[in-house]
Amino acid sequence: MREFSKYLAEHFSLDKDENVYSDIAFNMDKIMKRISGNEKAFDKVKHEASLNARKITSKLPPSSDMSLEKAFKVSLAGNAFDTAHISLEDAPKQAREVIEGELDVDELEKAVKLVEKYGEIVFISDNAGEQFFDLVLLKKLKFMGKKVTYIARENPIVNDLTVEEAIKSGVSKYAEVKGYPNLGYSLHQEDEGKLFIAKGQAAFVTMTAFRPESIIYVLKVKCVRIAEALGTRVGASVVKVGGVRD
Numbered sequence: 001m002r003e004f005s006k007y008l009a010e011h012f013s014l015d016k017d018e019n020v021y022s023d024i025a026f027n028m029d030k031i032m033k034r035i036s037g038n039e040k041a042f043d044k045v046k047h048e049a050s051l052n053a054r055k056i057t058s059k060l061p062p063s064s065d066m067s068l069e070k071a072f073k074v075s076l077a078g079n080a081f082d083t084a085h086i087s088l089e090d091a092p093k094q095a096r097e098v099i100e101g102e103l104d105v106d107e108l109e110k111a112v113k114l115v116e117k118y119g120e121i122v123f124i125s126d127n128a129g130e131q132f133f134d135l136v137l138l139k140k141l142k143f144m145g146k147k148v149t150y151i152a153r154e155n156p157i158v159n160d161l162t163v164e165e166a167i168k169s170g171v172s173k174y175a176e177v178k179g180y181p182n183l184g185y186s187l188h189q190e191d192e193g194k195l196f197i198a199k200g201q202a203a204f205v206t207m208t209a210f211r212p213e214s215i216i217y218v219l220k221v222k223c224v225r226i227a228e229a230l231g232t233r234v235g236a237s238v239v240k241v242g243g244v245r246d
Helices: 002-011 021-036 043-057 068-080 091-100 108-117 131-143 163-168 200-210 224-230
Strands: 120-124 147-153 176-180 195-199 215-220 237-241
Touching: 002 021, 043 091, 043 131, 068 091, 068 108, 068 131, 068 195, 068 215, 068 237, 108 195, 108 215, 108 237, 120 131, 131 147, 147 163, 163 176, 195 200, 200 215, 200 224
Parallel strands: 120 147, 120 195, 147 176, 195 215
Antiparallel strands: 215 237
16 A cells, blocks of 8 residues: 555646546556566456356347347447456346446437447456457347457456456457557557447546547446546446547
8 A cells, every 4th residue: 555655646637638647556566566476466356257257148039139239238238347446245146237227328220220230349348257248239240240459458457357358258250359468458540441340438537538539438437536537426337439539
């Protein structure tokens, strides 16, 4: 805690153009790993999250029997498997509630129209476990003839999904899996003309800074600041297209 406090005192800024959430989280994760000497402190909880997620999704109807809107909701439900914010015991219940309930911010109709418009999609993943929920949407997108690049962490950080974990889960059957460095996904020249699907709060913070032309945010809201930016509440289920509040 002393090391965390020292880092924040030296680097934290209220300037919205500096020290975005992913940058701060990454550096605090480095401090934790250095002091504890444990590079894989979250491996056990990530494994348990994946087992629970796989169990839930194995009972869902096949993607071919779902609408694209439903597949988006299933992918969103996986964002409950975030042990940094939601306990592993509560995650399955919250995931089922998303699949069966109404969204708080519902722009599914716009999202479907965007997917139909674009041939190539960059899908930015979030936490370990939710890749099994993402697979439902990835299968649907492949059936529609879309070329999808699935982005995961190159190296472990907190409970985020890694490239290795994504491939082991079968994602590479339906999308090309690529890694990104630990400071968050950055736009590249080859991304021009593609649609983005951004999962979770960290991707939301990073990608709103870049303001890509076409993007679908898919997330459970877990903090007040994100709720304010989206004009909703903590705990909300969100599928939103494009712009947000400053």
